[in-house]
Amino acid sequence: MIHLFADILGRSGGIETYLHALATHLLAEHVPFRIVVSENAPCPLLAELEALGVEVDRQPHVPGDRWHVRKRLLVWRLARRLKADDWVFCVRQPLPEIYLPLVRAVHRRKAKIAASWMFAPRFLPPPPGRLGRKFNTAVAETDRVISVAHCNVPEFREIYGYEGPVSVVRYHNLPILDAPLPLPPGPPWRIGFLGRVDIAQKNLDVILDAFELVTKRRSDVLLDIHGDGGDLERLQAMIDEKLLSGFVTLHGGYDHRRDLADIVAARHLFLYTSRWEGGPCFSLMELLQAGRFVITSPVGGIPDIYTGHEEAGVMVADQDVTAIADAIDAAISALQEGRIDAARIRARYEEEFTMAHAHAAWSEALRR
Structure with missing residues (x-):
């Protein structure tokens, strides 16, 4: 089983589009998966997937949750469902506050975790102090560290001190157009x-x-x-x-x-x-x-x-x-x-x- 995980999900945007495209492809290929997300706002694409029969475990938005209690609860619920050799695939890098607890909860269940980065690492530096050190530890303990671009790969070592392999995996994207569109006349x-x-x-x-x-x-x-x-x-x-x-x-x-x-x-x-x-x-x-x-x-x-x-x-x-x-x-x-x-x-x-x-x-x- 593959568990598609996002600790932050909005109404629409790149990550939401990515999750939808990946889930749509897995559904078409009959790959067993479920979605586990913490929503900042209701996401229409999730409702569309649910209508197709996809299981979605969502944690709704709670204003002022400075301790990320709902995200920690989501990790606990995810861990309870994991079996040995399952994969947790993070469609965006987890927040520093929950990343290490997530990785270790997955490994306690003898499952594996992969994380794909939302932005290039230089735009997502670890926070200062102990929290940053925990984030870097979580990156090091991740089973598959994934970059969505070749040119970003060196930054994982430069920014996080990560010395392991980085897999390059492009975003899944739906083939909306079958052919190029002719250019219109101009000017204007x-x-x-x-x-x-x-x-x-x-x-x-x-x-x-x-x-x-x-x-x-x-x-x-x-x-x-x-x-x-x-x-x-x-x-x-x-x-x-x-x-x-x-x-x-x-x-x-x-x-x-x-x-x-x-x-x-x-x-x-x-x-x-x-x-x-x-x-x-x-x-x-x-x-x-x-x-x-x-x-x-x-x-x-x-x-x-x-x-x-x-x-x-x-x-x-x-x-x-x-x-x-x-x-x-x-x-x-x-x-x-x-x-x-x-x-x-x-x-x-x-x-x-x-x-x-x-x-x-x-x-x-x-x-x-």
Whole structure:
């Protein structure tokens, strides 16, 4: 039995999408599994899996639980169900407060535990003092330490002092598009953003600064921001302050399975210059499926996609406003000259990032 574990789960986002994609694939392959999660908010994807017959053990949100009592209770309930040779697969690295108790509870039952990192380790340093030492011990005692990107692997030693092997396992991602989408006519040149509207992580303040610079150079560009999040009102205020309301539109949340094709089909290229990330992000893998060029940043696992593959996208420093603006101009020139090929971009996805690639690596990691 495989127990898919998450000590933090929200309404939607990368980890929620990953859990759903992995569970959907296991269900299709008739692999016995269950889901064990601590929710920060009700997750619709869990309800969808339950409707398909998947067992979900959820611990609901309790405001002000500073001692993580509900998460410790979840670990206790998980341990009671474990049998020898079961696997616990953490879809995100556990919190420092519960990681070592979780690992040792699993091992007392003679089961095994694997943990996949949500962000690159440099963005998730251990806390200071005794808690940090316990976290590093938990990493060392984990049966399979998993990175979602090759370029992040050295950081496990650098950040946690971990000397053991690191398995590289891509995120499971559903094949939403079967073929690349044709590029629309232009001008105007429509630039998109897909993802959570989190100004700090997704660098949306700098993106606006760069796009403002582009609009001073040319008037035939539009920016469409698709996504939900707590920063929508703040971002709209920034757009209004910069007098960009005629150029930038906030479209709000979307269902990537239902809406992705229409959103991408109407856009020429996308921006994704995050300040920090984990692996090759879901939005980027979906854009690879669609065959869209991306201007992004070399953080987390993003270099795994684009290093040596300039046909698919270009990486620029996330805080360099001029470099982002210049990259937008260069990409529009490439569009005008017919140098962006949706089929070549899709080929990058087929080469390394499909569900089949991810599941083969995942299965190997849990067999070793």
